[in-house]
Amino acid sequence: MIGIWIQLLKRQHCQTPHMIRELFCYHFIVLPGFGPLISLEKIQRISEDFKKQLERQGDVDVEHSSDLIFNKCLSVLEDAVLSLGGRTVIHTLKEYELPQPITSIHFENREYVKETSYDTVALKDAVRKNEASLNDEQQEVYNKIITSVDANDGRIFFLDAPGGTGKTFLINLLLAKVRSIQGIALPVASSGIAATLLEGGRTAHAAFKLTLNLITAETPICNISKAILLKF
Incomplete structure (x- = not known):
């Protein structure tokens, strides 16, 4: 079984970093003992998109930000593993013999990275x-x-x-x-047409998880839990 997964790893050079990270996370869940097979070098290889995000910021010294990029990748991997584990089963990278990411809003909130990666x-x-x-x-x-x-x-x-x-x-x-x-x-508009006219705009319903029909809802709420990141 492990041999099959290793062959999959060898073929990952043709996939995007995001796709490879998702594949890793499924491996963590279904194959105990898979973590040690993933070298730190391989994790660095699947963080190329994070490196490009830093480059787009312009004033960040990317060459001296390897720890930042590495930690970001670990954090995203852990977020994905947590989501696969559901609400009742908690999975962390430590359980899979991988380094634990340093907790920071800069790393754990992908929407934060998106909103601070403009040119x-x-x-x-x-x-x-x-x-x-x-x-x-x-x-x-x-x-x-x-x-x-x-x-x-x-x-x-x-x-x-x-x-x-x-x-x-x-x-x-x-x-x-x-x-x-x-x-x-964070630009938010009441209608989809208005939202498309704003750079990075979203509708209020999509951003704040509003009830679709606010008029008929007896107690309309923003359906946002602690575990949900606002999407823009």
């Missing part, structure tokens, strides 16, 4: 060009919101204007500005 160089260039296109009213709103973001004062802004006056342009510029300084901006 900041390209975004800064786009922000610089589009800021020059703002009219006086847009500039006033833009300045107030960015000032609030910089101050982290938690203010709420309501933007109301007739169609065709540049609301979407302004919102996308605000998103780009926040992301260009490695901030996190």
Whole structure:
């Protein structure tokens, strides 16, 4: 049996890192003693996509971030193994004789990685060009919101204007500005059409697990548990 799995491992050079990681996790569950067969070198080989994510951040020294990448891969493997184990059976990498990942939001939350992996160089260039296109009213709103973001004062802004006056342009510029300084901006809209107009936008129903029919629901809730990451 082990020989079959080893042959599968040898053929994994043609698969994506994500697919290989999923295959590893199934091995952990169905084949006791499989963990020691996976060398640390092999785990590093299946973390190439994480390396590229760091490269896209622009200001990260990828060559000196091998520990960061390695830990990220271990954390994703453990998350996948936990999901396969279900709610009543807890599996960790330690049980499979693999290193335990260091717990950190930077590693364990894949949505965090996604939202901090934008090309900041390209975004800064786009922000610089589009800021020059703002009219006086847009500039006033833009300045107030960015000032609030910089101050982290938690203010709420309501933007109301007739169609065709540049609301979407302004919102996308605000998103780009926040992301260009490695901030996190999560655009949510009430409809699918509106969501597609925003860079990285999602509907509120998808992002917050809202009941499909809020009007008829007696006690509408956000169906989000502690184990669920918000998806954007």
